[in-house]
Amino acid sequence: xxxxxxxxxxxxxxxxxxxxxxxxxxxxxxxxxxxxxxxxxxxxxxxxxxxxxxxxxxxxxxxxxxxxxxxxxxxxxxxxxxxxxxxxxxxxxxxxxxxxxxxxxxxxxxxxxxxxxxxxxxxxxxxxxxxxxxxxxxxxxxxxxxxxxxxxxxxxxxxxxxxxxxxxxxxxxxxxxxxxxxxxxxxxxxxxxxxxxxxxxxxxxxxxxxxxxxxxxxxxxxxxxxxxxxxxxxxxxxxxxxxxxxxxxxxxxxxxxxx
Amino acid sequence: xxxxxxxxxxxxxxxxxxxxxxxxxxxxxxxxxxxxxxxxxxxxxxxxxxxxxxxxxxxxxxxxxxxxxxxxxxxxxxxxxxxxxxxxxxxxxxxxxxxxxxxxxxxxxxxxxxxxxxxxxxxxxxxxxxxxxxxxxxxxxxxxxxxxxxxxxxxxxxxxxxxxxxxxxxxxxxxxxxxxxxxxxxxxxxxxxxxxxxxxxxxxxxxxxxxxxxxxxxxxxxxxxxxxxxxxxxxxxxxxxxxxxxxxxxxxxxxxxxxxxxxxxxxxxxxxxxxxxxxxxxxxxxxxxxxxxxxxxxxxxxxxxxxxxxxxxxxxxxxxxxxxxxxxxxxxxxxxxxxxxxxxxxxxxxxxxxxxxxxxxxxxxxxxxxxxxxxxxxxxxxxxxxxxxxxxxxxxxxxxxxxxxxxxxxxxxxxxxxxxxxxxxxxxxxxxxxxxxxxxxxxxxxxxxxxxxxx
Numbered sequence: 118x119x120x121x122x123x124x125x126x127x128x129x130x131x132x133x134x135x136x137x138x139x140x141x142x143x144x145x146x147x148x149x150x151x152x153x154x155x156x157x158x159x160x161x162x163x164x165x166x167x168x169x170x171x172x173x174x175x176x177x178x179x180x181x182x183x184x185x186x187x188x189x190x191x192x193x194x195x196x197x198x199x200x201x202x203x204x205x206x207x208x209x210x211x212x213x214x215x216x217x218x219x220x221x222x223x224x225x226x227x228x229x230x231x232x233x234x235x236x237x238x239x240x241x242x243x244x245x246x247x248x249x250x251x252x253x254x255x256x257x258x259x260x261x262x263x264x265x266x267x268x269x270x271x272x273x274x275x276x277x278x279x280x281x282x283x284x285x286x287x288x289x290x291x292x293x294x295x296x297x298x299x300x301x302x303x304x305x306x307x308x309x310x311x312x313x314x315x316x317x318x319x320x321x322x323x324x325x326x327x328x329x330x331x332x333x334x335x336x337x338x339x340x341x342x343x344x345x346x347x348x349x350x351x352x353x354x355x356x357x358x359x360x361x362x363x364x365x366x367x368x369x370x371x372x373x374x375x376x
Numbered sequence: 377x378x379x380x381x382x383x384x385x386x387x388x389x390x391x392x393x394x395x396x397x398x399x400x401x402x403x404x405x406x407x408x409x410x411x412x413x414x415x416x417x418x419x420x421x422x423x424x425x426x427x428x429x430x431x432x433x434x435x436x437x438x439x440x441x442x443x444x445x446x447x448x449x450x451x452x453x454x455x456x457x458x459x460x461x462x463x464x465x466x467x468x469x470x471x472x473x474x475x476x477x478x479x480x481x482x483x484x485x486x487x488x489x490x491x492x493x494x495x496x497x498x499x500x501x502x503x504x505x506x507x508x509x510x511x512x513x514x515x516x517x518x519x520x521x522x523x524x525x526x527x528x529x530x531x532x533x534x535x536x537x538x539x540x541x542x543x544x545x546x547x548x549x550x551x552x553x554x555x556x557x558x559x560x561x562x563x564x565x566x567x568x569x570x571x572x573x574x575x576x577x578x579x580x581x582x583x584x585x586x587x588x589x590x591x592x593x594x595x596x597x598x599x600x601x602x603x604x605x606x607x608x609x610x611x612x613x614x615x616x617x618x619x620x621x622x623x624x625x626x627x628x629x630x631x632x633x634x635x636x637x638x639x640x641x642x643x644x645x646x647x648x649x650x651x652x653x654x655x656x657x658x659x660x661x662x663x664x665x666x667x668x669x670x671x672x673x674x675x676x677x678x679x680x681x682x683x684x685x686x687x688x689x690x691x692x693x694x695x696x697x698x699x700x701x702x703x704x705x706x707x708x709x710x711x712x713x714x715x716x717x718x719x720x721x722x723x724x725x726x727x728x729x730x731x732x733x734x735x736x737x738x739x740x741x742x743x744x745x746x747x748x749x750x751x752x753x754x755x756x757x758x759x760x761x762x763x764x765x766x767x768x769x770x771x772x773x774x775x776x777x778x779x780x781x782x783x784x785x786x787x788x789x790x791x792x793x794x795x796x797x798x799x800x801x802x803x804x805x806x807x808x809x810x811x812x813x814x815x816x817x818x819x820x821x822x823x824x825x826x827x828x829x830x831x
Contacts, residue, residue, distance in 0.1 A: 126593075127583045128583050128584045128585060128586060128593035128594065129585075129586040129591060129592070129593060131583045131585075131744075132518070132521075132526055133521065133740045133741075133743075134703075134740035134741060134742065134743025134744050135743070136581050136583055136743060136744075137740065137743035137772070137775065139581060140581060140743075140775040140776075141775060144775065155580060157580070159593060160591075160592050160593055160610065160611065161592075161610075177586070178526040178527065178528045178586065179525075179526065179528060180526070180528030180531070180588075180591070181528075181586050181591040183591070184586075184590065184591025184592070185591070248732070248733055248734060249522055249523050249732045249733070250497075250523050250524070250525075252524075252525050252529050253521070253522065253523065253524065253525035253529070255521055255522030255523070255525075255732075255736060255738065256522075256734045256736050257734075257736045257737050270736060270737060270738045270740060272521045272522065272525060272738075274525045274526065313738075313740050314740055314768075315740055315743055318743070318768075318771055318772070318775060319768060319771070347774065347780055348770075348771050348774045348775070348780075351767040351768075351770045351771045351774065351785070352767070352771060354767040354785075354787075355765070355766075355767035355768045355771065358763070358764045358765075358766075358767065358787065359737050359764060361764075362728060362737055362763075362764045366734050366735070369733070369734055372734070
C-alpha cells in the first residue's frame with residue numbers, strides 16, 4: 118500500500134526544521150506497513166492532486182506568504198476541489214496565513230490568502246506579555262487531539278482567529294492560536310497546527326492517527342499499532358521529560374495551562 | 377542643558393566602571409553604560425569623535441565577535457588606535473560602556489577607529505545615535521527563533537538601519553546579506569571559493585532557503601556553510617555578486633590566498649574563512665597593507681570556550697561550542713567534527729533553551745543540519761545528553777539513519793556522569809557539541825576527574 122505525499126515548496130516552507138516531518142512520516146508509514154512516496158513540489162510546479170493522499174506545507178516566513186499564495190493560486194480551483202473531495206492537508210505555523218482568508222501585517226498592509234480555511238491572521242505586536250520580543254512568542258506547547266497528547270514547540274508570529282472552522286485541539290499549556298485555549302484549525306481534512314518540533318518526529322502517534330484516517334478514506338485499513346516503530350520509545354520518553362519541564366513553568370503569568 | 381546632563385551621565389558611568397573593579401558580580405561590560413542610559417536617553421549620541429575617526433559597525437547572525445576581534449587586531453597591527461567592544465557586549469548598554477571606557481571626561485572618544493559589534497536587532501537604534509562609515513554584515517540566517525522569529529524580521533531591521541552614505545561590506549555568499557546591497561551606492565562583497573564537485577550531495581531531504589527578494593528557491597552551486605555558498609535564485613535572478621573579494625582556503629599549508637598573496641592562519645575551518653574574507657574586504661576598502669594583515673592574523677586569538685581541547689584520562693575531548701537555535705553554528709561544529717576522520721565518539725548536548733523567559737525545549741534547529749556527514753563509519757558511539765531534550769536528539773539521529781544500537785541517551789546535564797559513561801569505551805577521541813554556558817561546567821568536571829585519577 119502506498120501513501121502519496123506532496124511536499125509543497127520544501128525550500129521555502131522550511132523555517133523550523135520542517136523537513137523533519139517528512140523524515141518522520143516515512144518511518145511511521147513504514148512501521149504501519151506502508152510505502153511513503155514523497156514528491157517535492159517546487160515553486161512553479163503543479164500539484165498532482167489525483168495522485169496525492171496528503172499535502173504537506175511546512176512553516177514559512179511571513180515575508181514569503183504573498184509568494185506562496187501567488188504560487189498556489191495557479192492551482193487554486195484544483196486545490197479547492199481536492200479539499201471538497203476530502204483530500205488531506207497538513208499545514209504548519211504561519212503558512213496557515215496562505216491558506217486562510219487574510220493576514221493583517223504589522224505595518225497595516227493586508228495580504229489576501231487563498232481562502233481555503235476560514236481563518237484570519239494578525240501579525241503579532243505584543244506589548245502586554247512580558248516575554249522576549251513583540252514580533253514573536255516562542256515556548257513549548259502541550260495540547261490534546263482526539264484524547265491524544267501532543268507536545269512540541271511554538272514559534273508564533275501571528276494570532277489566528279477562527280471563522281467557520283473547528284479548532285484542531287485544546288491547549289493544555291501554551292499560546293495556541295491566540296491565548297484563547299484553542300490550538301490550530303480543522304476544516305474537512307485540512308489540518309493547521311502551530312506546533313513545530315517537528316510535530317511528527319516528536320509525536321509519531323499523531324502521524325499514525327493521520328495516516329490511518331487517510332488510508333481509511335482510501336478504503337484501505339491499516340493498523341495504528343506503532344510497535345514496529347523503532348524510535349517510539351524515544352518519543353514517549355521525550356514527551357514525559359517535556360511534561361515535567363513544562364509543569365515547572367505554570368507559575369508564569371499570562372500563559373494558558375489546563376493540566 | 378543636554379551637555380550638562382550628558383557629562384553627569386558620563387561621570388556616573390565612569391564612577392560605576394571603577395566600582396565594578398572592586399564589587400564582585402557586577403558586570404563592568406554593561407553596568408556603566410546601562411546606568412548612563414537610564415540617566416540620559418540616547419546617551420551614546422552625545423559622544424564626540426575626531427574628524428578623521430572611522431566608525432565601523434559589525435552585525436549579523438553569526439561570526440560577529442570573531443570578525444570584530446579580527447578587525448580590531450588588524451587596526452592595532454596597522455598601528456592605529458582603536459575603541460572597540462570586542463568582548464561581545466553588543467547591545468545598547470555594552471556599547472555605551474565601551475564609549476565610556478574610551479572617552480575623556482568631556483566625552484571625546486580618542487581613537488582612529490571605533491569598531492563596534494552591534495546586535496542585529498539594535499542596529500537601527502545604534503545607527504540613529506552614531507552614524508557609521510562602514511557596516512559589515514556577516515550573514516542573516518535562522519537564529520534564536522524565540523527572539524527573532526524568522527530572518528525576515530531581522531532583514532527589516534537591517535534595511536531600516538542602512539542609509540545611502542554608509543559603505544556596506546556584505547557576504548556575497550549569503551542571500552540575505554548579499555541582497556542588502558541591492559540599489560546601494562557604496563558596497564563591497566566578500567566570499568570563500570568552494571568546490572562544486574565536493575559539496576553537493578543530492579538527497580530527497582535536502583532543502584535550501586527562500587530568496588529574500590522574490591521568495592522563490594535559492595539554488596547553491598556549492599555550499600561552504602549552512603545556507604552560505606555561491607548561489608542564484610530560480611525566480612528573480614538574485615545571485616552571488618561576481619565582483620567580490622574571494623579568498624581560497626589552502627588546508628594543506630593552513631593558509632588562504634587572496635589577490636595573489638598567501639596568508640598563514642591558525643584556524644582553517646570554513647566559518648573562520650568567511651571571517652578572514654570579510655577582513656580582506658575591509659582591509660581593501662581601508663587601504664591596509666598585506667604586512668599588517670599577516671601580522672594581525674598572527675596575533676589574533678579567539679575567545680576561550682569556543683573551540684577547546686581537553687584531556688580526561690585517556691580521552692581527548694574536543695569541545696565545540698554552538699549557539700542554540702542557530703543551525704549555522706551547529707552545522708559548523710558538525711563539519712569540524714566530520715573533518716576528523718579518526719575513530720570517535722560524538723556527544724550531543726543540545727539542551728533546553730534558557731536564554732529568555734519562558735525557557736523552552738526547542739531543538740528543531742537540529743533538523744536544519746546535515747547529520748548524514750557523520751555517517752562515514754568513523755563514529756563508534758553517539759551520546760545524547762541533557763535534562764529534557766536528549767531523547768529528541770536521539771530521534772533526530774535515528775531519523776537521519778543512525779542505528780539505534782549506536783546511540784546512548786543519558787538524561788542529565790551532569791558532565792561527571794558523561795565522563796563516567798565515556799570510560800566504557802576504548803575510543804580515545806571525543807567530540808562534544810554543546811552550547812556556550814556549558815564550557816565551564818565541563819571544565820570543572822574534567823578537573824575533578826583528573827584530580828580523582830591523580831593526573
